[in-house]
Amino acid sequence: MKSINAKHNIVAYSFLLPALVLLGLFLLIPAIMAIYYSFTDYYLLTPQDRTFVGFENFIEIFSDPTFLRSLQNIAIFVLCVIPVQVGAALGLALLINKQRRGNMFFKVAYFAPVVLSLVVISVLWLYLLNPSEGLINEVLMQIGFDPQPFLTSPDQAIYTIVFVSAWQGAGYQMLIFLAGLQNIPSDVYEASKIDGANKWQNFIHITLPLLKPTTILIMITTLIASFKLIIQPMVMTQGGPMNSTMTPVYYIYQSGFSDRLIGYASAMTVVFGLLIGLVTLIQSKVSKEDE
Amino acid sequence: MDKRLKKIIEYVLLILLACIFIFPLIWMIASSMKPESEVYSDMGGIQSMIPSLNPSDWFTTYQELFDRFNVLKYVFNSITYSIAVTAGSILINAMAGYAFAKFDFKGKKVLFGVLIALLIVPVETLIITQFTVAHDLGILNTRLAVILPMIANMFFIYLFRNFFMAVPDEIIESVKLDGANYWTIFWRIVLPMSKPAIATVGTLSFIASWNDYLWPLMVLTDSSKYPLQVAITNINSTPPVYTNQVMAILTISTIPLVIVYIIAQRYILQGLGGSGTGIK
Numbered sequence: 001m002k003s004i005n006a007k008h009n010i011v012a013y014s015f016l017l018p019a020l021v022l023l024g025l026f027l028l029i030p031a032i033m034a035i036y037y038s039f040t041d042y043y044l045l046t047p048q049d050r051t052f053v054g055f056e057n058f059i060e061i062f063s064d065p066t067f068l069r070s071l072q073n074i075a076i077f078v079l080c081v082i083p084v085q086v087g088a089a090l091g092l093a094l095l096i097n098k099q100r101r102g103n104m105f106f107k108v109a110y111f112a113p114v115v116l117s118l119v120v121i122s123v124l125w126l127y128l129l130n131p132s133e134g135l136i137n138e139v140l141m142q143i144g145f146d147p148q149p150f151l152t153s154p155d156q157a158i159y160t161i162v163f164v165s166a167w168q169g170a171g172y173q174m175l176i177f178l179a180g181l182q183n184i185p186s187d188v189y190e191a192s193k194i195d196g197a198n199k200w201q202n203f204i205h206i207t208l209p210l211l212k213p214t215t216i217l218i219m220i221t222t223l224i225a226s227f228k229l230i231i232q233p234m235v236m237t238q239g240g241p242m243n244s245t246m247t248p249v250y251y252i253y254q255s256g257f258s259d260r261l262i263g264y265a266s267a268m269t270v271v272f273g274l275l276i277g278l279v280t281l282i283q284s285k286v287s288k289e290d291e
Numbered sequence: 292m293d294k295r296l297k298k299i300i301e302y303v304l305l306i307l308l309a310c311i312f313i314f315p316l317i318w319m320i321a322s323s324m325k326p327e328s329e330v331y332s333d334m335g336g337i338q339s340m341i342p343s344l345n346p347s348d349w350f351t352t353y354q355e356l357f358d359r360f361n362v363l364k365y366v367f368n369s370i371t372y373s374i375a376v377t378a379g380s381i382l383i384n385a386m387a388g389y390a391f392a393k394f395d396f397k398g399k400k401v402l403f404g405v406l407i408a409l410l411i412v413p414v415e416t417l418i419i420t421q422f423t424v425a426h427d428l429g430i431l432n433t434r435l436a437v438i439l440p441m442i443a444n445m446f447f448i449y450l451f452r453n454f455f456m457a458v459p460d461e462i463i464e465s466v467k468l469d470g471a472n473y474w475t476i477f478w479r480i481v482l483p484m485s486k487p488a489i490a491t492v493g494t495l496s497f498i499a500s501w502n503d504y505l506w507p508l509m510v511l512t513d514s515s516k517y518p519l520q521v522a523i524t525n526i527n528s529t530p531p532v533y534t535n536q537v538m539a540i541l542t543i544s545t546i547p548l549v550i551v552y553i554i555a556q557r558y559i560l561q562g563l564g565g566s567g568t569g570i571k
Contacts, residue, residue, distance in 0.1 A: 008394060008395065008396060009396045009397050011394065011473045012390045012394035012395075012396035012399075013390075013396065015386045015387065015389055015390035015394070015473075015477070016386070016387050016390045016391075016402075018382075018383045018386065018387075018443070019383050019384060019386065019387035019443045019448060020387070020443075022383065022439060022440070022442055022443035023406070023409065023443045023445065025424060025428070025439075025440075026421055026424065026439065026440040026443070027409055027412060027414065027417070027443075028409065029420075029424055030417040030420035030421045030423075030424055031412055031417060031420070033420040033423065033424070034416075034417060034419070034420045037420065037423075044423075092308070095301075095304070095305060095308075102302075102305075105309070106305050106308075106309055109308075109309035109312050109313045110308065110309065110312050112312055112313050112316055113312055113313075113315070113316070114552075115545065115548050115549055115552050116316070116541075116545055116548070117501070117502040117504070117520060117544065117545075117548070118502065118504065119502070119504050119520045119523050119524060119544075120520075120523065120541045120544060120545060121315075123523060123524070123527055123537065123541060124315055124319055124538075124541055125315065127534060127537070127538075128315055128318065133331055133334065134334075135318060135334055135335070135339060138334045138335035139335060141335075142335055167311075167312070171312065175560060176560065179560065224413075227413065228413060228415040228416070230415070230505065231504055231505065234505075235524060248416075249415050249416055249418075252416060252418065252419060253418060253419070253505070253509075255419075256418070256419030256422070257418070257419065257422065257509055262419060262420075262423060265419045266419060266420065269416045269417060269419060269420070272413075272416055273412065273413050273416045273417070276413040276416070277411045277412065277413065280411045281411065
């Protein structure tokens with residue numbers, strides 16, 4: 001019996017081995033190294049001169065205006081993109097969730113931006129939003145508005161990125177909401193119709209509560225994904241103007257990769273990673289209690 | 292009458308919204324199918340949404356783009372990376388999922404717990420130390436460096452595990468009695484039974500790999516190994532920059548995704564919580 005068990009263990013681990021090696025190399029070791037490097041002054045080109053500096057990096061990042069600004073920016077982004085994108089997705093799903101001629105076309109149209117990659121949408125909108133010759137400003141002027149400096153103004157750039165991100169993601173979430181809506185049995189609505197409820201009452205008392213699990217799931221995935229924002233600001237604004245679209249992940253990339261300050265970037269990785277991990281934990285606790 | 296008015300308003304709203312969602316795509320394709328000067332002279336009119344009126348102009352931009360840049364090479368690179376990641380991801384995550392679903396081995400609970408906990412680790416923040424690992428492994432500027440980190444994925448292992456749990460043990464036992472070894476059972480019996488899981492993981496990893504930008508940008512210095520996403524930003528910053536050529540490369544890089552979305556639409560929603568939340 002024991003020899004069978006031993007063989008069983010070997011077979012099981014041989015099935016696991018490739019995945020474990022890759023997860024170890026590119027997830028577990030990087031995570032441990034980030035913690036270790038965050039206490040050193042590791043500079044990529046002189047790894048042999050690396051010394052232990054204690055909490056110096058951590059003290060420095062918390063007095064680094066760029067890092068603090070990136071935290072502020074990501075907070076603005078997360079707080080804006082969730083209501084805009086999830087709200088738009090729900091609105092679209094409600095509009096589409098009705099027997100109607102041409103619905104297939106509208107569904108495909110709203111979903112279309114999802115098919116583009118983040119690099120493609122970023123480059124595309126960069127041209128559309130060009131201050132002097134972009135299509136959007138051209139149209140704004142024709143209908144009597146002043147042209148706007150969407151991506152070149154420190155006050156507008158982050159909100160422009162919110163809009164572009166929501167524009168791309170809403171169609172995907174619309175499909176998830178649609179699946180949720182179609183899971184609501186129609187006799188619930190019929191019963192409330194007999195009770196004399198109007199459409200608005202139906203929406204508040206039936207649709208929204210029954211959609212709650214779907215909504216929570218979508219909000220969590222949006223929240224966690226938003227924290228990692230980097231490609232849109234990287235391609236559209238390079239974090240500018242005046243760091244107004246600098247995000248933590250982008251700043252980690254710049255410090256570690258462009259400036260080669262591995263130790264300093266690792267400290268930010270640890271702090272920001274812990275922050276995301278914490279939010280994820282709280283979210284999963286809250287949504288579990290909800291069930 | 293009231294009902295008809297309501298219906299009209301509803302349709303106007305639906306169409307307006309559809310315009311907001313698709314005009315950028317139409318502009319992208321239309322601009323790639325006209326001469327550079329027309330791109331800007333048409334701006335602001337409905338003409339900006341229509342390709343050149345002269346059909347012989349339609350593919351001129353693409354011709355010019357192919358003459359200036361080695362687009363076929365980039366397309367080939369992207370396809371190579373995506374297929375390698377997809378195949379590797381299906382095989383390796385399915386193997387791990389199978390071990391968790393059908394074997395009782397020492398340390399199973401602890402290991403599974405650790406792997407689930409790793410789901411919380413935000414991979415995107417680890418790019419710098421991942422880069423130092425790739426550096427230490429000596430794989431920087433190789434195709435392997437682009438492919439390897441994208442293969443193992445805890446979410447996919449979890450997905451496969453749940454799928455395999457539903458495979459009845461009796462089937463596996465009866466094949467075992469016929470003398471099949473573990474690998475044969477996995478390869479010949481279990482894997483062919485799990486087409487929906489394979490399709491889901493395959494679709495999601497293909498899309499994720501095709502769209503990957505940051506990591507290939509970091510590990511590759513040799514532009515002949517660039518995937519399309521990196522090539523796009525490269526083309527967009529190599530002077531002289533022509534808007535119609537940029538729109539052409541954007542269009543080209545989108546075509547494979549359109550095909551994948553059409554073929555695999557029903558598997559994309561199953562990957563909820565995976566990579567396709569719009570923002571990444």
